[in-house]
Amino acid sequence: MTDTSTHRREPRTDAPRALTFDEVHVLASRITRTMESVISGKPDAVQMALTVVLAGGHLLLEDVPGVGKTMLARALGTTVGSRVNRIQFTPDLLPSDVTGVSVYNQVERRFEFSPGPIFANIVIGDEINRASPKTQSALLESMEERQVTVDGTTYPLAKPFTVVATQNPIEMEGTYALPEAQRDRFMARISMGYPSADAEVSMLTRRESANPLDTITAVVTNDELVAMIDAVGSVYVSPAVTHYAVEIARATRSHPDLRLGASPRSTLQLVRAARALAVIDGYEFVLPDHVDRLVRPVFGHRLVATSRALGHSGDSEALISDLLDDVVSATPVPAIAPARH
Template sequence: MAQGRSAPLPFDFRRQFVDRIVHHVEKAIIGKRESIEMAVIAFLCGGHVLLEDVPGVGKTVLVRALAKTADAAFKRIQCTPDLLPSDVTGVSVYNRQSGQFEFRPGPVMTNILLADEMNRASPKTQSALLEAMEERQVTVDGETYRLPEPFLLLATQNPFEHEGTYPLPEAQLDRFLLRIRLGYPEEKHEVEMLERSQERNPLDEVKTVVLREEWLQLQREVRAVHMDDTLRHYIVRLTSATRTHPDVALGASPRASLSLMRTAQARALCSGRTYVVPDDIKQMAVATMAHRLVLQPEARYTGKSAESVVRQLLAAVPVPATQAASGGSR
């Protein structure tokens, strides 16, 4: 495929794209198809993902498997309290021979970056990724350097172990397109995992199935998926409702509205449609919005969660009646 291709890809190819990625990632992560599909949706949107769950459920394996399916550069950083911003973005080094400073890029100069245990990095180092996440660039010693295209950050964190960690600030959480939780596998899937891992590493079975140009082309096509005006109003009503909910101290930002629109478009494309339906929005709302909400202290003390608030609003906000885009799904 030629780079910069503008002709839409066939619908059968779009379905095959998602199926190929999911099939190969499932060779390493068993029984978590919904979480894998969520990661693929972020992949299509070019958005960043926060994988939040207890240790040992496969967060890092999921990222490595997803990265192996794409013909793209992949790098990993292990976040620790002594990790410096320059360890992430890169550093300018003086060259005695030329008499000039030369930029030596850090691991952020890649297509897919895994920030493992991101909440263990200091706030100063966490902030070094803010510009990269939003602007797709980094600034070192006054010079700005563009990141490769595409660029995708997948960060992991353990929500239960807080000793020696630095909670991600709201400004950084808002830059994650999705928050995904894997959870413990079912017993049958855990037994299958043991069987597969007995004599080999399941990651060795994951192959590259998507070219970089195909990835970029599908990201462009996500933006072209039709969304009815009534659905845009529906998204805004949902996000606005979080700002007035009595259990919420800080509601969803306009960036959340944009993210929900993008993820709904991507879900429609994965389903082989050229238009968004209300169910696309409802299916993506929790993963897109919940991590952006800050609950009132009394709500947290009574056991309420941001996810339950979003589900409550999905049940309360009326779903509009829409007409599918002309031409159907083809």
């Protein structure tokens, strides 16, 4: 079942105007404030969602039902003036329901491609791990190569393209584990967690009369979002910070308690995310602190602990978190002057 909502704007033939770092920071602050007006008491989740979008990545939201995963994804989609499609993943969903299918036109006497909901700027995949592994694999090409191949023909996806997927914990009924190749394509994974008492009271009060999503509108255009992503790509990363990120990744690959360490793709995405976080924080270059803050959400879902380590711990998530803490603390931090832009 697919539910599609679209934010349409008049097409433009000219290229988006290049933005300065100050302009990107101002627009990012505007997006953050708008999203936080809907998502109460979760500033870290809001910041991470925006970081992933500006870094050109994909976000995985994992937590128990009812804590606001889909609300966060929809708030992000509403705040940016881009085309947004939502896919409800179910056990009977087929790959063609995601990518599209060729349909025979009896008048023209030829097959025509009917695009699926994957053809959007922001694709909200709700409860992605309720679909079968075959359907989940339909996202692999689109998430990595920004294109879809159907019946031997390749169709490019729009720019920007971001998948914001939600999933329930694997121990819950009716879920399938995401394969390692699928998890590795998500730039970051975060958990929403339960709100504080004050935030929950505020949520109950505001939702008595209206849906908070009805009170917000797009605060940036799609062209502005593209320009923000382009500007983030030019943020300076010193060789020392690059080496620091690589050393953290290499340490996970040789750790005795990890069967699967961070992939080279994850190192690349760590640096890209650090660029975006730097601009959100008001910097025009990346600090080691930006890397430190992103190691857990970027690396955590990619690492696999050994059976021996799991036997001693019993909690895979807590074990991975502790191991990453050890790796980061043991990696020498380069000296970078903390000057603001």
